Amino acid sequence: MGESQEENKTLTIADIADALGVSKTTVSRAISGKGRIGSETRERVLKYIDAHNYTPNVIAKSLAQNKTYNLAVVMPGDYELIDLPFFQNCIMGIQEIASSFDYDMLLTVCNNADVTKLERIVHNRKVDGVILLRSFMNDVQVEYLQKKNIPFVVTGSSNYKGVVQVDNDHRAACRELTSILLMKRMKKIALIGGNEEHVVTQSRLMGFKDAFADSGTAVDESLIYMNLDNPVLLDGKLDDIIKREVDCIVCMDDAICMEVLYKLRREGISVPDQIRVASFYNSSMLETHDPSITSLDFDAKELGMLVCRTLLDMIEGQKVQKKTLLGYEVRLRESTK
Amino acid sequence: MGESQEENKTLTIADIADALGVSKTTVSRAISGKGRIGSETRERVLKYIDAHNYTPNVIAKSLAQNKTYNLAVVMPGDYELIDLPFFQNCIMGIQEIASSFDYDMLLTVCNNADVTKLERIVHNRKVDGVILLRSFMNDVQVEYLQKKNIPFVVTGSSNYKGVVQVDNDHRAACRELTSILLMKRMKKIALIGGNEEHVVTQSRLMGFKDAFADSGTAVDESLIYMNLDNPVLLDGKLDDIIKREVDCIVCMDDAICMEVLYKLRREGISVPDQIRVASFYNSSMLETHDPSITSLDFDAKELGMLVCRTLLDMIEGQKVQKKTLLGYEVRLRESTK
DNA sequence: CTGAAAGCGCTTACAG
DNA sequence: CTGAAAGCGCTTACAG
Numbered sequence: 001m002g003e004s005q006e007e008n009k010t011l012t013i014a015d016i017a018d019a020l021g022v023s024k025t026t027v028s029r030a031i032s033g034k035g036r037i038g039s040e041t042r043e044r045v046l047k048y049i050d051a052h053n054y055t056p057n058v059i060a061k062s063l064a065q066n067k068t069y070n071l072a073v074v075m076p077g078d079y080e081l082i083d084l085p086f087f088q089n090c091i092m093g094i095q096e097i098a099s100s101f102d103y104d105m106l107l108t109v110c111n112n113a114d115v116t117k118l119e120r121i122v123h124n125r126k127v128d129g130v131i132l133l134r135s136f137m138n139d140v141q142v143e144y145l146q147k148k149n150i151p152f153v154v155t156g157s158s159n160y161k162g163v164v165q166v167d168n169d170h171r172a173a174c175r176e177l178t179s180i181l182l183m184k185r186m187k188k189i190a191l192i193g194g195n196e197e198h199v200v201t202q203s204r205l206m207g208f209k210d211a212f213a214d215s216g217t218a219v220d221e222s223l224i225y226m227n228l229d230n231p232v233l234l235d236g237k238l239d240d241i242i243k244r245e246v247d248c249i250v251c252m253d254d255a256i257c258m259e260v261l262y263k264l265r266r267e268g269i270s271v272p273d274q275i276r277v278a279s280f281y282n283s284s285m286l287e288t289h290d291p292s293i294t295s296l297d298f299d300a301k302e303l304g305m306l307v308c309r310t311l312l313d314m315i316e317g318q319k320v321q322k323k324t325l326l327g328y329e330v331r332l333r334e335s336t337k
Numbered sequence: 338m339g340e341s342q343e344e345n346k347t348l349t350i351a352d353i354a355d356a357l358g359v360s361k362t363t364v365s366r367a368i369s370g371k372g373r374i375g376s377e378t379r380e381r382v383l384k385y386i387d388a389h390n391y392t393p394n395v396i397a398k399s400l401a402q403n404k405t406y407n408l409a410v411v412m413p414g415d416y417e418l419i420d421l422p423f424f425q426n427c428i429m430g431i432q433e434i435a436s437s438f439d440y441d442m443l444l445t446v447c448n449n450a451d452v453t454k455l456e457r458i459v460h461n462r463k464v465d466g467v468i469l470l471r472s473f474m475n476d477v478q479v480e481y482l483q484k485k486n487i488p489f490v491v492t493g494s495s496n497y498k499g500v501v502q503v504d505n506d507h508r509a510a511c512r513e514l515t516s517i518l519l520m521k522r523m524k525k526i527a528l529i530g531g532n533e534e535h536v537v538t539q540s541r542l543m544g545f546k547d548a549f550a551d552s553g554t555a556v557d558e559s560l561i562y563m564n565l566d567n568p569v570l571l572d573g574k575l576d577d578i579i580k581r582e583v584d585c586i587v588c589m590d591d592a593i594c595m596e597v598l599y600k601l602r603r604e605g606i607s608v609p610d611q612i613r614v615a616s617f618y619n620s621s622m623l624e625t626h627d628p629s630i631t632s633l634d635f636d637a638k639e640l641g642m643l644v645c646r647t648l649l650d651m652i653e654g655q656k657v658q659k660k661t662l663l664g665y666e667v668r669l670r671e672s673t674k
Numbered sequence: 675c676t677g678a679a680a681g682c683g684c685t686t687a688c689a690g
Numbered sequence: 691c692t693g694a695a696a697g698c699g700c701t702t703a704c705a706g
Contacts, residue, residue, distance in 0.1 A: 013685095023694075024683090024685090025692070028684070028685060028686085036691055037691065037692080038692085041692085057400075058461045058462060059682085060698090062399075063684070064697080065685065065698085070443070085418055091446075092414075095445065102457070105445070106441050109432055117432075121441060124392060124395045125396065265627075290602075349700085359677085360678075363676060363677075365700070366676090372676095378675080393700070395700095397682090398699080400699080
């Protein structure tokens, strides 16, 4: 009796203990690998588990250990379409690492203005840690998480003290690309940037200025146009920029770059003959564009993987590096010939 | 004594019971609203909870109720870039509904060939139900979920029996758009489709054929090109199609449509003067394209919301409609003038 | 209307 | 090396 194998009845640790004539403690130890246990006993338990296709109840484990084996990933709600591949690849990277450690990923969408979704998740104790996919100069999410003292990592850079961050080295990348443009004897370079509230915008701006400093040239501040993530505003400014007959337009991101290219086409201005164009970011759009557009290239998936690994380390209580910078590549293409 | 309010100590139901001099049972009932309880007692408990910022421990609740308050959303791993906004909007819709019912969304990426990630989640009992963002003619995920007898809903259509599905009415939409093209006296219409394994591809094909049947015209099967999601293959076939001097090219999705437009531009063939173009799907790419491209428009966010609502109903044990069809809009633009 | 008690399926001091 | 027992924070028959 009791020997029948009902496939549907989900096994518990108690069932296994009964079947094997050992205690639940022993079974638990065999599974977790913690605590002393005879290797022969362990083998027996493991073999039984394997044969009967047992999986521990993660919820019960969670309650006992006060851990959820879940990560929250916060995606900004106001993304540009063109940024989607970046987030997506990043998420793929996170997923890959998380699941390999038996963690799951709880995705939520938040605007910087509205953190209630994040609050709910944290307050409900549904996650062991949080990944922010974007950060702001004034970041309500960061402040909330710091206050709550919950492990979190920012994808990108943060100006807040003590925040663990993993980023590509945007500053160095923009510096290098800008230097190349300067070396190609472009004098009047216009820089068009988006939301100044994004930390990455600031990094890019600094990299741009670094290059000028390196070359001993003064930056013409009047050629730096910021906060032009709105297409209508941008369009107006572009009329100015075109009138000023710049050698090159450098766009801080691809959403802006696409608008610029669209405008130039409408105005019948040819790239690169009449004006050069480059972008500080790289979507596949730019690569297949005609002409192809010079840009910077970052590996979003790798970034996601590292962010996730860092967060898991923090959760396990290991020391982690405050700030990790990943590489980049400069893609010189036809638009700056 | 015991009156000090330590902000950091997380309250439990037992603390509240103690403080109020009632039993845990009573507190639980006041919170859940289940079971008989005096309204005065309930008020007292609720007031205390509110004042002390108590949130129930969802994990403990999960264990007791054998429910997780989590949903899994499975995103295909082999998506086209251009489809990303669809998935994203869908996910936004799901999120919105889920969180309003205090459910969270566990996102995972799976190829049809590899369901191990999904299996892990289900096996670990981390979710109460699953949403599949895409389905296949032969769908390992569907088969797995059916076998496991776990509530799930498919976004899109499924040919499997008994699967709950929410979809836009692709067939009717394609029928209507095709009918319009036929009425505009286009005779030779080439249809270019992607992966025949996707259920939606079949629906679109049927809609296309419906329109011909309606108009009493025979479909020229030789003008129907399928499985051309590979750009290189597509390019070759397009040479054929161009040679055959069709009036119009209808693309089953926007990835294909972009390739077609790219090819036509390279060949110096003007749209719509020399050839008309339409797409059975609508990305923002087509709208801003020059010329703008006639296409079908679906509301992905609405779809996501309804899918999620349906799944939640299933989880709560309510009867749900086997198949729900949502509307669409035909966007006639310059490319079929 | 209310409460004592058992239970959900694990983990983990503690004792041996 | 192994086990009995308490505990994680809820829910829910059952009894009153």
